[in-house]
Amino acid sequence: MEFYRSHVLICGGTGCHSSGSSDIREVFQTELKKNHLENEVLLVQTGCFGLCEVGPVVIVYPEGAFYSRITKEDVPRIVSEHLLKGRIVTDLLYHDSIHEDDAIKSLDEVNFYKKQKRLALRNCGVIDPEKIEEYIAFDGYKALGKVLTEMTPEETIELIKASGLRGRGGAGFPTGLKWDFTAKAKGDKKYVCCNADEGDPGAFMDRSVLEGDPHCVLEAMAIAGYAVGADQGYIYVRAEYPIAVKRLTIAIAQARQMGLLGKNIFGTNFSFDIELRLGAGAFVCGEETALLASIEGKRGEPRPRPSLPAVKGVFGKPTLLNNVETYANIPQIILNGPEWFRSIGTEKSKGTKVFALGRKIVNTGLVEVPMGTTLREIIYEIGGGIPGGKEFKAAQTGGPSGGCIPAEHLDTPIDYDSLSEIGSMMGSGGLIVMDNDNCMVDIARFFLDFTVDESCGKCPPCRIGTKRMLEILDRITKGQGEEGDIEKLETLGKNIKASALCGLGQTAPNPILSTIRYFREEYEAHIRDKKCPAGVCQALLQIVIQADLCRGCGLCVKVCPTVAISGERKSPYVIDQNKCIKCGACLEKCPFKAIVKG
Amino acid sequence: MKSLQELEQIKQKTLDSVSLRKDRAGGIRIVVGMGTCGIAAGARPVLMSFLEEVQKRNLRDVTITQTGCIGVCRLEPMVEVTRPGEEKVTYVKMTAEKAKRVISEHIVNGKIVNEYTIGAAE
Numbered sequence: 001m002e003f004y005r006s007h008v009l010i011c012g013g014t015g016c017h018s019s020g021s022s023d024i025r026e027v028f029q030t031e032l033k034k035n036h037l038e039n040e041v042l043l044v045q046t047g048c049f050g051l052c053e054v055g056p057v058v059i060v061y062p063e064g065a066f067y068s069r070i071t072k073e074d075v076p077r078i079v080s081e082h083l084l085k086g087r088i089v090t091d092l093l094y095h096d097s098i099h100e101d102d103a104i105k106s107l108d109e110v111n112f113y114k115k116q117k118r119l120a121l122r123n124c125g126v127i128d129p130e131k132i133e134e135y136i137a138f139d140g141y142k143a144l145g146k147v148l149t150e151m152t153p154e155e156t157i158e159l160i161k162a163s164g165l166r167g168r169g170g171a172g173f174p175t176g177l178k179w180d181f182t183a184k185a186k187g188d189k190k191y192v193c194c195n196a197d198e199g200d201p202g203a204f205m206d207r208s209v210l211e212g213d214p215h216c217v218l219e220a221m222a223i224a225g226y227a228v229g230a231d232q233g234y235i236y237v238r239a240e241y242p243i244a245v246k247r248l249t250i251a252i253a254q255a256r257q258m259g260l261l262g263k264n265i266f267g268t269n270f271s272f273d274i275e276l277r278l279g280a281g282a283f284v285c286g287e288e289t290a291l292l293a294s295i296e297g298k299r300g301e302p303r304p305r306p307s308l309p310a311v312k313g314v315f316g317k318p319t320l321l322n323n324v325e326t327y328a329n330i331p332q333i334i335l336n337g338p339e340w341f342r343s344i345g346t347e348k349s350k351g352t353k354v355f356a357l358g359r360k361i362v363n364t365g366l367v368e369v370p371m372g373t374t375l376r377e378i379i380y381e382i383g384g385g386i387p388g389g390k391e392f393k394a395a396q397t398g399g400p401s402g403g404c405i406p407a408e409h410l411d412t413p414i415d416y417d418s419l420s421e422i423g424s425m426m427g428s429g430g431l432i433v434m435d436n437d438n439c440m441v442d443i444a445r446f447f448l449d450f451t452v453d454e455s456c457g458k459c460p461p462c463r464i465g466t467k468r469m470l471e472i473l474d475r476i477t478k479g480q481g482e483e484g485d486i487e488k489l490e491t492l493g494k495n496i497k498a499s500a501l502c503g504l505g506q507t508a509p510n511p512i513l514s515t516i517r518y519f520r521e522e523y524e525a526h527i528r529d530k531k532c533p534a535g536v537c538q539a540l541l542q543i544v545i546q547a548d549l550c551r552g553c554g555l556c557v558k559v560c561p562t563v564a565i566s567g568e569r570k571s572p573y574v575i576d577q578n579k580c581i582k583c584g585a586c587l588e589k590c591p592f593k594a595i596v597k598g
Numbered sequence: 599m600k601s602l603q604e605l606e607q608i609k610q611k612t613l614d615s616v617s618l619r620k621d622r623a624g625g626i627r628i629v630v631g632m633g634t635c636g637i638a639a640g641a642r643p644v645l646m647s648f649l650e651e652v653q654k655r656n657l658r659d660v661t662i663t664q665t666g667c668i669g670v671c672r673l674e675p676m677v678e679v680t681r682p683g684e685e686k687v688t689y690v691k692m693t694a695e696k697a698k699r700v701i702s703e704h705i706v707n708g709k710i711v712n713e714y715t716i717g718a719a720e
């Protein structure tokens with residue numbers, strides 16, 4: 001490999017990709033050529049750096065200069081100033097990445113990264129995911145080599161068991177145990193599958209691992225294949241993740257070419273190959289039995305368990321199914337040992353967890369923290385708090401299967417068990433932050449709307465039950481709630497939890513039940529007082545002009561799209577509630593703050 | 599892939615190029631003055647010569663970077679070499695040929711090329 005004096009790492013994750021990082025790469029290419037630097041400076045497209053909020057992100061080494069929110073117009077300056085003349089363009093650097101004296105902080109000193117511990121994401125934003133050599137340079141495929149040449153399948157399973165790793169897809173089932181079940185199941189042919197059908201709204205950690213470090217998943221699947229006795233693997237990934245699919249395809253081809261997939265890997269008798277299966281994007285296909293059916297080419301519908309996939313999975317054969325992030329931890333556990341992994345995290349949840357921070361948070365993005373980190377640390381220290389200094393109201397974890405966590409639990413150390421105790425769940429790791437402008441009834445309705453849409457329809461509790469719940473919530477948000485609605489929701493929710501066929505149906509009522517548990521008074525305000533305290537539910541909202549503050553300037557009349565405001569100049573105006581569509585245009589325009597939501 | 603040794607070879611081959619992204623501290627730093635004065639005096643061939651030599655000799659832990667005007671424009675192209683734990687050495691009126699000698703004597707063997715230093719020029 002050539003020696004380059006400087007490496008320019010451009011984030012090629014989904015977030016930065018959509019904010020234009022591929023254009024930036026092109027401009028870098030032409031600018032480098034123009035300045036005759038193409039043999040001195042290497043351009044690398046990497047996976048996600050995690051700080052999507054300030055994307056597109058570009059890091060220049062050896063200085064480690066962290067440029068944020070780069071536009072095409074900024075590139076010529078970076079090339080001519082930094083790369084040609086060696087003067088870092090300080091005004092384009094991420095604000096938190098420089099000391100007061102303009103010296104550059106190393107990434108570990110930046111607040112966003114300081115408390116993080118990147119295991120699953122260790123290579124994301126460091127290597128070029130399309131070059132297998134770079135993965136190998138950071139100890140890639142070494143764990144596979146070690147397992148194949150030095151360990152028996154039983155020892156491998158014991159090692160994973162001893163590490164205490166639990167499934168990162170949501171339920172937190174002990175991974176080693178799953179491997180053990182599959183290894184012990186009788187069958188002439190076995191399969192190893194990877195669940196990359198990440199469907200929770202707001203979650204994108206599996207996507208980022210696949211985009212930033214696809215080889216680590218391939219390596220882990222081969223290790224799993226050796227441990228359970230399988231020679232074929234399937235990665236079930238959604239077609240909506242085109243970058244992930246592309247990089248996986250490249251990675252599989254490279255691994256085959258190097259003989260890291262295929263026959264007689266590392267000169268042993270072990271052979272293993274992986275194929276991709278693209279999902280059409282149905283939420284239910286993230287459920288394990290539905291996913292396995294979909295791999296077979298059948299309609300993605302869950303089936304009753306038992307039998308477990310470990311006994312009867314793809315094509316009726318014993319199948320091991322793990323989530324992307326679970327696999328991403330495996331190679332390091334093998335290389336560093338189970339004790340190392342056990343030293344991170346809490347008593348019952350070992351290691352780290354990746355969270356996708358979203359909604360009302362300064363640093364939208366991807367973070368990885370040790371289990372047992374508190375919500376407060378994640379939101380305020382890593383996430384940078386809530387924009388506009390507003391007050392935290394609740395955080396939703398686990399997407400449509402999870403629940404809301406109110407402010408009183410901000411200091412709960414997060415792990416699988418503590419989250420389920422407070423009525424939520426780890427889920428895949430989506431973390432949606434809400435402030436006082438969010439209406440909890442509306443949030444519950446949003447998630448339920450998603451579940452109703454995505455219900456496969458096979459079992460009545462989910463198909464009909466969630467629909468009825470949505471109808472009740474709809475009424476409540478429209479001001480037609482009745483006494484007894486909350487109790488009805490609770491009864492329905494408990495029954496659906498108890499009777500739905502698959503995990504998705506059983507957890508669908510969680511967002512409603514947890515918001516009722518912590519924000520019952522908000523539901524009551526909607527039903528009894530016909531008021532939405534957060535001012536979100538439009539039907540319960542009135543926009544009024546306060547007569548004592550109105551100076552009669554007439555600006556509101558001009559912006560009102562429905563001509564709902566009338567009155568004489570220099571005397572207070574009035575809004576006709578029948579015509580008002582509550583767009584809020586007048587509210588923003590009024591120079592005297594005389595118009596309020598009420 | 600037939601053996602762990604084979605994997606290790608690929609790793610070592612690539613490691614040199616990616617280690618640049620891991621740690622910024624430590625290692626030898628070669629800083630070439632690339633202000634207008636430096637470039638006009640021929641700093642670019644000097645820089646390229648350093649790059650070539652580092653690559654040819656497969657040197658690790660060497661960072662080559664550039665900076666603006668170091669200040670004594672009449673002595674450009676100037677190069678500063680810092681070895682961990684040692685005083686910074688400033689070389690002046692550098693050429694591509696001189697760069698090769700700095701690499702072989704100073705960087706590889708730790709012996710400062712006194713006749714090229716700013717002390718000798720003054």
